[in-house]
Amino acid sequence: MAFYRKSSILISSPTRTRLENILKNEPSNLGRYNLLSQMKMWPSEADNEQLLIWLAEQRACFLKTLKAPNIDEVPMYVDLATENGGVKFLEDA
Numbered sequence: 001m002a003f004y005r006k007s008s009i010l011i012s013s014p015t016r017t018r019l020e021n022i023l024k025n026e027p028s029n030l031g032r033y034n035l036l037s038q039m040k041m042w043p044s045e046a047d048n049e050q051l052l053i054w055l056a057e058q059r060a061c062f063l064k065t066l067k068a069p070n071i072d073e074v075p076m077y078v079d080l081a082t083e084n085g086g087v088k089f090l091e092d093a
Contacts, residue, residue, distance in 0.1 A: 016054065023058055029069060032062050033076050 019039070026032045036059055042051070063084065069077055081089045 020058065023062060024065075027067070028073075029067050030073050030076050033080075036062055 019035075023032050023035060026035070036055075039055055039058070042055070063080070077090065081087065
């Protein structure tokens with residue numbers, strides 16, 4: 001069983017699978033964004049490279065599967081546009 005280590009936090013394969021399922025099945029863009037934002041704080045330079053790769057994959061999947069936005073998600077879309085190329089990101093999303 002593979003483990004990812006963050007300080008004293010271990011993320012096992014079953015836990016990764018559960019997190020992936022949450023990200024796939026959460027109906028709200030904002031809920032998925034908030035979870036990814038929390039997970040983004042886990043790694044540091046000393047962390048396992050596989051964890052960094054896995055987090056990047058989850059974020060890429062999120063960006064590819066954005067659902068139609070709700071009005072309460074406007075600030076999230078502004079943040080995403082700022083992080084991902086500005087207006088072009090919004091046009092493509």
